[in-house]
Amino acid sequence: MHLLGTGLLRIAVVGLGAIGSQVLWQLSRRPDVDVHGFESSYPGHPEAGAGGESRLYRNFETDDPAYEPVIHRADALWRELEVATARRLRCPTGVLLTGDHASPQLQRALESADRSGKPSRTLAPDELRVNHPQLAVSDTDIGLWDPQGGVIRPELTVSATVGLATGNGAVVHDFTRVTSVDGAGDGVRVRTSDGARTFDRVVIACGGWTTTLRPDLRDTVVVRRLTSAWFHGEDDDYLRGMVPFMRTAPSYCYGIPAGGGSTIKLGLGFNDHHPVPDPDAVARTPAPEEAERFSWIVDDVLPGLQRRPVRMSTYLESYTTSMHDYIGFDRQLPGVVLLTGFSGHGFKVSPAIGEIGAQLATQGESDIDVGFLRDAPPVFDIVDPETGRTTHNHIVSSRPPET
Numbered sequence: 001m002h003l004l005g006t007g008l009l010r011i012a013v014v015g016l017g018a019i020g021s022q023v024l025w026q027l028s029r030r031p032d033v034d035v036h037g038f039e040s041s042y043p044g045h046p047e048a049g050a051g052g053e054s055r056l057y058r059n060f061e062t063d064d065p066a067y068e069p070v071i072h073r074a075d076a077l078w079r080e081l082e083v084a085t086a087r088r089l090r091c092p093t094g095v096l097l098t099g100d101h102a103s104p105q106l107q108r109a110l111e112s113a114d115r116s117g118k119p120s121r122t123l124a125p126d127e128l129r130v131n132h133p134q135l136a137v138s139d140t141d142i143g144l145w146d147p148q149g150g151v152i153r154p155e156l157t158v159s160a161t162v163g164l165a166t167g168n169g170a171v172v173h174d175f176t177r178v179t180s181v182d183g184a185g186d187g188v189r190v191r192t193s194d195g196a197r198t199f200d201r202v203v204i205a206c207g208g209w210t211t212t213l214r215p216d217l218r219d220t221v222v223v224r225r226l227t228s229a230w231f232h233g234e235d236d237d238y239l240r241g242m243v244p245f246m247r248t249a250p251s252y253c254y255g256i257p258a259g260g261g262s263t264i265k266l267g268l269g270f271n272d273h274h275p276v277p278d279p280d281a282v283a284r285t286p287a288p289e290e291a292e293r294f295s296w297i298v299d300d301v302l303p304g305l306q307r308r309p310v311r312m313s314t315y316l317e318s319y320t321t322s323m324h325d326y327i328g329f330d331r332q333l334p335g336v337v338l339l340t341g342f343s344g345h346g347f348k349v350s351p352a353i354g355e356i357g358a359q360l361a362t363q364g365e366s367d368i369d370v371g372f373l374r375d376a377p378p379v380f381d382i383v384d385p386e387t388g389r390t391t392h393n394h395i396v397s398s399r400p401p402e403t
């Protein structure tokens with residue numbers, strides 16, 4: 001079905017966050033598509049999965065080598081996006097991966113660096129101590145320096161990308177929540193508070209609200225509330241020269257310098273994030289006790305930080321049980337593409353996922369084969385689909401299982 005008399009394919013994108021904004025941009029570039037984007041807030045708002053001012057951009061894959069073509073394509077599209085928007089969306093600071101040398105994630109990243117053809121440098125414990133004096137380093141730790149890694153500006157990326165799309169003719173319905181997506185004859189009906197419209201295809205990219213719109217996915221996707229916390233150093237010099245880092249093992253965490261270098265934003269792993277039964281009822285202001293969950297980072301990783309954060313904020317993210325993205329056609333509704341479950345790593349690859357989503361919606365297949373996502377084994381189980389409670393996830397674990 002095409003828009004009567006125009007020959008255009010009418011496509012709706014539901015959710016204009018990290019992924020939906022990129023799908024919108026890709027579709028807006030196609031002369032054969034009339035694209036509408038629906039966003040319950042505004043593009044670039046800070047309350048979903050794309051808030052918090054920074055995201056790590058890493059070139060080396062820590063989990064599954066099959067992601068590497070996606071990362072390489074994303075890098076090319078990031079460059080295109082930065083030229084087209086004339087904005088610096090990624091800051092080229094370099095990124096340090098560190099942790100126990102035997103950690104599977106670090107080992108996979110080393111192999112990924114070798115395959116990538118991109119510059120990289122492996123650091124022995126003594127070099128780590130000299131080059132990154134803020135970090136407490138044990139004799140079994142190593143570092144992998146990714147000089148072409150950096151820090152993404154997530155909210156700016158979303159708003160600038162949607163701006164590009166509207167410049168190309170995309171129609172954006174902001175402050176418009178989609179309440180249902182269902183079949184309507186040959187097409188797909190999208191209902192919002194403003195009424196219903198029918199499209200030829202719909203791309204759903206709702207992040208933390210996926211299971212609100214599609215409760216049938218509660219056995220596959222869970223939503224978590226993530227807390228980020230910003231810390232000052234004990235003195236003004238401590239964070240000088242600090243680089244963004246991700247520590248894989250023995251306990252997972254990451255840090256991104258912020259505030260002109262005076263603070264660092266710290267993040268934890270999956271098991272330290274709260275399950276979310278209803279994203280609209282989430283406590284947005286973290287309780288002061290939540291700061292305690294970061295104490296081990298001050299004790300074990302960055303001992304020159306003040307013990308208490310100066311700021312904490314919460315965000316929402318969707319996870320699949322395999323921690324591999326859910327990308328594909330809706331099992332129940334023909335014409336609907338689902339893009340969800342980016343499991344804490346979706347921003348760096350968002351331009352490539354946007355292209356894949358746009359290709360699936362228009363052509364029914366994508367240039368990059370994402371079949372590997374479906375074959376990935378689970379790393380946790382969903383214990384209670386209603387509350388989103390899961391078993392322990394050992395892949396990105398900031399703490400051991402509770403006994």
Ligand SMILES: Cc1cc2nc3c(=O)[nH]c(=O)nc-3n(C[C@H](O)[C@H](O)[C@H](O)COP(=O)(O)OP(=O)(O)OC[C@H]3O[C@@H](n4cnc5c(N)ncnc54)[C@H](O)[C@@H]3O)c2cc1C
Nearest residue numbers: 015017018019040048049056178207209342345346347348
């Ligand atoms: C704290 C934190 C740190 C992270 N760190 C990194 C990192 O360092 N590197 C990295 O690559 N990734 C990182 N990620 C992951 C990355 O940010 C997410 O994977 C990505 O934002 C997910 O994109 P999304 O489009 O699925 O969801 P979102 O970005 O949350 O977008 C979903 C959008 O849909 C809208 N929406 C929802 N329901 C509806 C509806 N019914 N109708 C209309 N609009 C709707 C929402 O308002 C929102 O704007 C991190 C995530 C978090 C939360």
